[in-house]
Amino acid sequence: MRKIGYAWWLVGTLGITTIISYGTSQYLFGVLIAHWQRDLGAGRAAVAGVYSLGLLASGVFGLAAGRLLDRYGPRVPMALGSAASGAALLAMSTVHSAGWLYPLWAGLHALGMGLTYYPVSFAVVTTWCPGHRESALSVLTFVGGTSSLVFTPLAGWLVQETGWRETLVVMGLIQLCVALPLHALVLRNGPADRDRPDRPADGDRPARVSRAVRLRSFWALTIGGALVMLAAHVVFVYLVPYLGERGVAPLTAAAIGGLIGVSSPPSRLALGLLSRVLSPVRLLVLVLVFSGLGVVLLVLTVRPVLLAIGVIMFGAGYGAQAPLRALVLSHQVDPSVYGTLSGLQNLPAAAFGAGGPMIAGLLYDRGGHEWIFAGTAAALLLAAACSAVRTRSRV
Secondary structure, eight states: OOOOOHHHHHHHHHHHHHHHHHHTTHHHHHHHHHHHHHHHOOOHHHHHHHHHHHHHHHHHHHHHHHHHHHHHOSHHHHHHHHHHHHHHHHHHTTOOSGGGHHHIIIIIIHHHHHHHSHHHHHHHHHHHOTTSHHHHHHHHHHHHTTHHHHHHHHHHHHHHHHOHHHHHHHHHHHIIIIIHHHHHHHSOSSOTTTTOTTOOOGGGHHHHHHHHHTOHHHHHHHHHHHHHHHHHHHHHHHHHHHHHHTTOOHHHHHHHHTHHHHHHHHHHHTHHHHTTTSOHHHHHHHHHHHHHHHHHHHHHOOOHHHHHHHHHHHHHHHHHHHHHHHHHHHHHSOGGGHHHHHHHHHHHHHHHHHHHHHHHHHHHHHHOHHHHHHHHHHHHHHHHHHHTOOOSSOO
């Protein structure tokens, strides 16, 4: 029987912990928001502010996480992230005021998100799996992409059967008893390139980072990623209400919205095959155009079947762009500074993601949901144009 190398144990571990990281945060929040409004006496704007602030804070923590990864390796920061999220979830199960959600969710839990979300796991995979990055990233995101399919129904069932406080306890224990041990026992200390003969000295890292941030292609990729996050969070927030305005029944609208989670994993798995035919840059441009055209379809049609096709196109493109963006960056920069630069890119992405729904609200006041989704399609197509900018060599 062929021996499984450490790289694939790493990918499998990060796949499982990514399911947990997003399941106990991004997908859990949507299940809890109505219960927090009712039981904690909070308005929708106040609770939504917790989500937006947490997203911004996770981007700031992710910037620090990238530097820690480059210098010390993934074990300590990712284990710390699991511990922080687990502690925050347990603490939130005891609160009786919405004010406590800000330091716990947007503070402590955001620290856990920033240390364990995709930008961090992408950095680990791209540096520890140099010989098969395409396959490793597609497998990681395929597994991680099932988070909504696992945790949304699980959290919904737990809340219905036991209550939201008990649900938070279960989620916290999953972080502490599953994700934390996996991060602490499977991940390794030290940078991935510590045994590389030409590994740069620590003093060379600032110079490499400085050269990378002077590249036009680096900032084009960064802006493109931020635009994608803006578009994605607009779709996540406004899709179901928009479908309702188009005459789709509430249950059908929810089912169509769920197609985003269904269509994302297969597109990520297909990247391993498509990357043998097309370069990562060309693939990234194509999937963003495909995603943008899906949103265009949402604007142009009212038929449920065509609306569903538009959502599938958006979900497939959105699911594929994240690992492709990580792959493009890995071809641009040296592995020794990948984590730092990935964290730097994640900060504007988090800011745009948090601001997207607010910008969409202004567009809604001017012209309704059609303006929102027309703007979303434009953002995705502009992201495709930004992603087409290339660099000649790695720095």
